[in-house]
Amino acid sequence: MALIDLFLSRAVKRGRLTLLRPDKPAKTFGTADPDFPDVTLRFADRGVAGRIVRNPATAAGELYMDGRMIVENGEIMDLVRLLTANDKWEKGQNNLEPSWLVRSVGSVKHRVDRYNMERRSKRNVAHHYDLSARLYDLFLDADRQYSCAYYTDPDHSLDQAQQDKLAHIAAKLLIRPGMRVLDIGCGWGGLALYLHEKLGCDVVGVTLSEEQIKIARERAAAKGVADHVTFELIDYRRVEGQFDRIVSVGMFEHVGPPQYRTFLRKCRDLLTPDGVMLLHTIGRLGGPGITDDYTAKYIFPGGYNPALSEIIRANEGLRMFPTDVEVLRLHYALTLKQWYARTVASKAAIVALYDERFFRMWTFYLAGAAMAFENGGLCNYQVQFSRSRTELPITRDYMFEGEQALRGVRSGAPHPRV
Structure with a gap:
């Protein structure tokens, strides 16, 4: 199973996310739920999946900005709601956190950037x-x-x-x-x-x-x-x-x-x-x-x-x-x-x-x-x-x-x- 498939299978349980990507058949994650959005997401190239797995929130934002990640059924609010509603803060699962390496680098960078002179x-x-x-x-x-x-x-x-x-x-x-x-x-x-x-x-x-x-x-x-x-x-x-x-x-x-x-x-x-x-x-x-x-x-x-x-x-x-x-x-x-x-x-x-x-x-x-x-x-x-x-x-x-x-x-x- 590709890493992006593993990531999305954990991230989407309620509601459905259909993923379209180059050279692969469409795949759907989650189950239909009237309280959750039904979203179709297209990756424009093969490099998208790896970036999202390493740092979901930041990569998704940049890829969406650049037109390499396209929401085809629904809109960006629906996609974000689907993912975050499956990962509520009070549940403590943190499925959307970046990798430990990205978090470590980000922590050092944050300590430098926060000195707001x-x-x-x-x-x-x-x-x-x-x-x-x-x-x-x-x-x-x-x-x-x-x-x-x-x-x-x-x-x-x-x-x-x-x-x-x-x-x-x-x-x-x-x-x-x-x-x-x-x-x-x-x-x-x-x-x-x-x-x-x-x-x-x-x-x-x-x-x-x-x-x-x-x-x-x-x-x-x-x-x-x-x-x-x-x-x-x-x-x-x-x-x-x-x-x-x-x-x-x-x-x-x-x-x-x-x-x-x-x-x-x-x-x-x-x-x-x-x-x-x-x-x-x-x-x-x-x-x-x-x-x-x-x-x-x-x-x-x-x-x-x-x-x-x-x-x-x-x-x-x-x-x-x-x-x-x-x-x-x-x-x-x-x-x-x-x-x-x-x-x-x-x-x-x-x-x-x-x-x-x-x-x-x-x-x-x-x-x-x-x-x-x-x-x-x-x-x-x-x-x-x-x-x-x-x-x-x-x-x-x-x-x-x-x-x-x-x-x-x-x-x-x-x-x-x-």
Whole structure:
């Protein structure tokens, strides 16, 4: 039996995968199951099989990008779902892991790449976030929230779920009018503008993306709030001043484990004695690990999703109170599926912006990420810290009440200040 046959016979038990390859008859793996996709996969040449056996996820992504691995029945999301649904994280089988040699080399490379000093950080950010603004318009919500949405109902639209995410975060910060807030990794400015509009605070947003800050400043000027919501192109390590609240959404993934303590110490030093911080990040279930080669090479160079233990350990000794931890399990899977659907619907526009290879790269990234949250070992953590023992209420009721009030504002009901 060929190695690829052995690999697929282990990897696909439920659902069916039919494999077409040069000079061999078609072969089907698995059994029909209404809850699993039925996929036909074609290898364009004889070299495809060996690469996939050695390093399944990375090789599959590159071969799909290059048009050497073709999904003929179904689409790339179906293929990734079929494979990951047969290898759920909680089962502990790890059928899709690369060979031990590839893992060993990757571990060494990861230790080198994760040192995100300032110059490398800016270059890594530019690789992803300085892509065409048009690309992000095509698949994000109207507010350009490029992070996990919050689904109070799985059937909600992407735009509603992203606005509900802002309310969820804002309620945890317990912001009062006139407070000064720092948004680390502010993206295109949506959260900063939301916090000022809804809660009457002044916000400073910082980013390393030149494309993002240009749009964020334009949005603040268009709303006439540029004197209350400002944006700076600066590394978090260079920020000065004192802030009542700090929020960071979707930025910690780019910090790198060796810098975690530096990041949290800097946040503590920037907070007032009664200051509160909320850290929202993609995280890994279980213990520390490494970033897969495909993501590190093509999507987020220098990126790493932390284990919860790594976040908490970095805070030890800093004398900030970890006041709340929330684990969002499936919200990002729902978000990514909507991003994927919008990307597929915008194929012609994306190919015109870049090319077919870029489109395949982007859809493989979104499909893989969605299934990593649905079946794999990723989640989102929201970790709240406070410098004060008494600034926050001793129960979580204020979060729910504040969130409901903020959603009431969005739907037209009067808004009592949180």
